[in-house]
Amino acid sequence: MALLEVRSIGKSFRGLRAVHDVSFELADGAIAAMIGPNGAGKTTCFNLIAGVFAPDTGAVALGGRRITGLRPHEICRAGVGRTFQVVKPFPQMTVLDNVVVGALNAAARVGDAEREAWRVLELLHLDAKSQTLAASLTLPERKRLEVARAMATRPRLLLLDEVMAGLRPTEVDEMVAVFRRINHETGLTILLIEHVMRAVMALAAHVVVLHHGEKICEGAPAQVVRDPAVLECYLGEEAV
Amino acid sequence: MRALVAGLPARARAVLALVAVLLLGAPFAVDAYVLSVLILCLYFAYTGQAWNIMMGFAGQLSLGHSLYVGIGAYAAAALFVHFDVNPWLGALAAIVLCTLAGLVIGFLAFRFGIAGVYFAILTIAFAEFTRIGFDHWNWLGASGGLFLPVKERGVTDLATLRGPPVMFYYAILALTVGALALSRLLLASRLGYYWRAIREDEEAAQALGIDTFRYKMVAVGLSAAMTSLAGVFFAFYYNNLFPEQIFSMGRSIEIILGPIIGGLGTLAGPIVGAFVLTPLADGITELMQLLGIETPGVKQVFYGVCLLVVIVFLPNGIWPAIARRLGFAPR
Incomplete structure (x- = not known):
């Protein structure tokens, strides 16, 4: 059964289309990744799921319950934990x-x-x-x-926004191991935004690719990295 | 009681016990003038703590706390003067009114996303237009002031809060200790964690499931309620109230200097700050008289320089700098 259902969500900022008609599903207990070039709308997608903004169109459901329009703390209560790309610790x-x-x-x-x-x-x-x-x-x-x-x-669903960025390869492997272990032991569902392909390939069973705010490809990692559109806009020929 | 000193090492407990003995015994050892200074110290220690809950803990800057002192003072005094209502009941009315006032300001600000310095300006605005309103409210004496009947000062009548300074000393001491105990319990509670999280990063706090609107409202309401009691104290201690004085911006600033100098967001900071600043202000007056300097403004300049020195050399306040030495391990 799908834990997270994202149905054609869209969001514009002053006419700029940040996310348009993005849909995907996440099975309970799965680890999935969202990739795409900078400015593709990945973080906006996270913010729409986590309630920072309400989507202009579409809906988000967690465990069958509609969470669109709830405020961030209510969505956390409903079972979505998230990290911030620009970290927000409580410094003091x-x-x-x-x-x-x-x-x-x-x-x-x-x-x-x-x-x-x-x-x-x-x-x-x-x-x-x-x-x-x-x-x-x-x-x-x-x-x-x-x-x-x-x-x-x-949380039932953990949203990780580029938590591997800036880590050394050994540290990435360590984090990957931690997430694998948690996922295996507790069945925690994880959706990660990541540029570190090493982590994406090691962790995700499913990959969603965004470009210019739209989903251009979705599938198993091995399949996605061979997709011509993905290679063109994001990974480049070298990646294969 | 045990929860209040839990986790404190023996040395810190000894310091606390010593301070308690000194404060309890002070009225028997000092003259009327020193007692009046001590009362003022405790008054600012108490109001500073009330303000610290809102700003130091929850990060909401109020520059208009004189509003709650004023409303609290006028509420209890007016009920006493006009209807002969017992000041303890008057204090309840003061708490209710000030909590409501705080919640109204909080609602307007937090619902419409007014934060930071804009929130501070809103608090000033409320204090200012209340002052102007009270200046023209004849039932409360308007700008001419509201006066409480002074009866026999030698008689201690706790029920109607009529008595000598010593009674007021113990009253404000009790309030200060109560505020300290409450602050300590709150800081270690769920509420305390939520407040600090909101103070540090509101967006992150929301993402962790905290209803920031609600807990900011609690901080403002509680801070206002506590401050209102200082107002009641003020009314019955001084027996006269003038809108120009009690609601003035200067009063609000006096309230916040103690916690800032003592250590914002710390438990003892507001108390330490009040006990440093109040005698300093008085001491400077004495010193100037001694030196025969009567140039107006010198006192204020000297006071300002003292503040500057503390802020430059102890940017986190006096208390964090001495806490470790006294055995109060910094958290």
Whole structure:
């Protein structure tokens, strides 16, 4: 059964068509990737799903329930966790407190949230930094903190916006392993926007390609990277 | 009680105990003048804490907190003067009125996306037009002032808040300690985490499931309610109210200087700040008299220089700088 159903969503900003008629589905427990050149509308798609903007057209449903038009916090409550491409840590709070805030979404008490936060911090190898202020983390660490915070909300669907960008190849492999493990253990559904093809190929079973705000191709990764249109607009001939 | 000191090392507890003993015993050891300065210190420690909940914790800048002091003061005083209503009941009315005022301002701002400095300007506007309104409200004495009947000052009558300065000292001390306890509990609660998240990054807070509108409203309402009690105290301690004074922008600034100098968003910052700034302002007056300097404005300039020095050398405030040394591990 599809956990996420995106039905021909569209959004324009002052006449500029950022996303147009994009539809796709995500099966419960799947890992999928959204790729495409810069400005293709990937982050706008995320923002439409996460409720930052309401789509001009179309609808989004999570687990059969329509979530279009809900506000961001309501969509988080409904089970969508998201990270921001430009990371948004709470700089003057410790790493632990950052994650506790996320964990409070699902935890009944602060103590439970703290336990959950520790668990997630360990998972993402941030436990040694727990008492550090988020302001003094390096960028790769901040990216991991984004993931930790979103995961602590206990989502059914996790939206990851370029969390691998700027990581070294070994760090990418580490993150890939973490997401695989979580997906395998908890059945968490993951949709990631990613330019790091190494991660996309390793993780995603399904790839959606956007270009100029429209979906130009969709399918298994091996199939997508051979698609002439995708090669032309995004990957280039070298990728094959 | 135990929850309030949980996690504090022995050294910090000892410091707290010492401060408690000093504050409780102070009226027996000092003269009337020093007592009046101490009352003023505690008054600003209390109002600073109330403001700190809104700005220090939840990140919502109010530059019009004199509004809540004024409404609280006038509400309790008018009920007392005109209807002989007991000040404790008057305090309830003050809390209700100020909470409503805070929620109205909060609703207008947060519903229509007015944030940051624009929100601050809105708070100034409300305080200012309330001041002008009260200036013309004859039932409340208008610009001529509202006066409370002063009875026998030697008699302590806690029920009607009539009594000597010592009674007011303990009243404002109780309020200050209560505000500190409340702040500590709140900061460690779900609400405290949500407020800090909103202060740090509202969009990220929303993405983590926080209804930021609602929790900002709670911060404003609570801060206003707490500030209203300072107004009630003010009315019954000074026994006279003038819109020009109580609603003035200067009063709002006085309230926020303590927390900023002491340490914004910290628990003890507003208290430390008030206890540094209030005697400083008074001390400068004394010093100027001693030196025979009567040039107008010198006092203000000196005060300003002192503030500047603190802000330049301790940008996070006084409290974070001394907290570690006293054994209060910085969180």
